[in-house]
Amino acid sequence: MTRVLLLGGTGDALRIARQLAAHDVYSLAGLGKVPDDLCCAVRVGGFGGSEGMQRYIEQEAIGLVIDATHPYAAQISANAAQAARSARVPCWALRRPAWQPQAGDDWRMVADWDELTAALAPFARPLFTLGREPLAHLDEIPAHQFWFVRCLDSHADTARARILAARGPFTLEGERALFALQRFDVLVSKNSGGSATEAKLEVARERRLPVVMLRRPSLPAVDREFDSAASLLEALPRSH
Structure with missing residues (x-):
């Protein structure tokens, strides 16, 4: 046994x-x-x-x-x-x-946090779906950016960031509503694979938003x- x-x-x-x-x-x-x-x-x-x-x-x-x-x-x-x-x-x-890019996707692959923040420089309203890592960098947010961080952890909002405590799976309808309400201009994601959190990629594709994707x-x-x-x-x- x-x-x-x-x-x-x-x-x-x-x-x-x-x-x-x-x-x-x-x-x-x-x-x-x-x-x-x-x-x-x-x-x-x-x-x-x-x-x-x-x-x-x-x-x-x-x-x-x-x-x-x-x-x-x-x-x-x-x-x-x-x-x-x-x-x-x-x-x-x-x-x-891993997820694979599809027609219409604009994926910008990065290897680490430094490459990620450099790739985000042109944007103002990123949605982070990396887990808790962005919480350690809330005091580094550029003046022209407002961050939305979705993770499992409860954390107080700051003047330049909103923390969305949530657990998947996430529906396509729910992601569409969130993206429309918050007017994100870029999605930040890990290439986690699976269906539980994939809907965000479809919404980014629909809205023609770039995706800064952290390599596995x-x-x-x-x-x-x-x-x-x-x-x-x-x-x-x-x-x-």
Whole structure:
């Protein structure tokens, strides 16, 4: 009987967690809502790097690590791959396919925060959908810009920024209404993939708005990769 350690925090991870057994563990970093309706155990908090995760794997007799974290959680993914390798257990990863630009899209790819802010220089009303990172830069907003930051965190508005605390999935109708009301002139996004937050890209396309897109980080090699929760669940041993 294989005990699974599922590293999650995404909607796909929760779909996998709902199929796990009582002896399995669903691990969350602690951001966002913690589910209380799962059959498996739920662990909240960090491990202390790859060495701490290796100790946990060995002490808890974990037989399979599944990395279903966000595509931009590169450090957690690296720690998981290293810890599993050191503990000599397999590591599987759910690698959600990236979005691809379509006809009419104006994507401006950037690698980091400095490139991102340089790409935003011509614009006045950006919508940030990067998570919490912009919150650390609210005192750096150029005089000609007013920022809208959508993330899970509640945060007070400032004189030059509005914080929109919201959790996906987001509907096409809702995104259309938001863009029309706030008159954004550029969208800032991670290439997260999946359908839960894709509607914003369609609205940007409809309104002919540019998208400043943060490139995905490089992720470590693992024993098996899957492009959907369904395909991973099909491969999971029924007797685990």
